[in-house]
Amino acid sequence: MKAYQKRLALIAAGLAALGVATALVLNALNSNAAFFYTPTQVGGGEAPQDRAFRVGGLVRPGSLRRDQLTATFVITDTVREVPVAYTGILPDLFQEGKGAVAQGRLDDQGRFIATSVLAKHDENYMPPEAKHAVEQAEKTRPRP
Structure with a gap:
């Protein structure tokens, strides 16, 4: 050679x-x-069925249920809602009526199975994705 x-x-x-x-x-x-989707996009079928993604918005007041380490709650953008199940310890700042972002996958029943949950860190903060989702949903919501 x-x-x-x-x-x-x-x-x-x-x-x-x-x-x-x-x-x-x-x-x-x-x-x-993991791409971010709003509850309206998840409800409209825009979210992937075969891979992980993030969903964010407000935790609907009165929706949080705890059974030992499993928590179920509803994330809303004030137009659509997504039921979420999470097994683990929720962040200390996680509260109903406040912003949250969950990462995970949809199951066969349309429930979001979260592998992680992020919450606000002070009284005035909401994750940017969740804040934008709520603002966009408010703009598209039909007024009575």
Whole structure:
């Protein structure tokens, strides 16, 4: 094998290794990305059925039920609602009537099974996605 052939083979092997590494990184990023959907979008069927995503809005007052470590509640954007089930310890600042974002998947019954729940951190804060969802829902809500 001549020197230029060895050099060409080495460059080709390096490019192939770089391509494989890039494909693995992109696949890992894609599988870990969780996009945000509003309860209106979830109810309208826009949310993915086969992968994790985030849903956010306000926790409907009176909807929180606890059974040992399992909590069920409803997240709303004031137009549509999504029932949520979460097994684990809720954040200390999680409250009814306040903003929250849950990450997880929809089950066969349309209930959102959360793997994590995020809550506000002070009296005036709501997660930006949840605040935007509520504002957009208010704009589209029919007025009596």
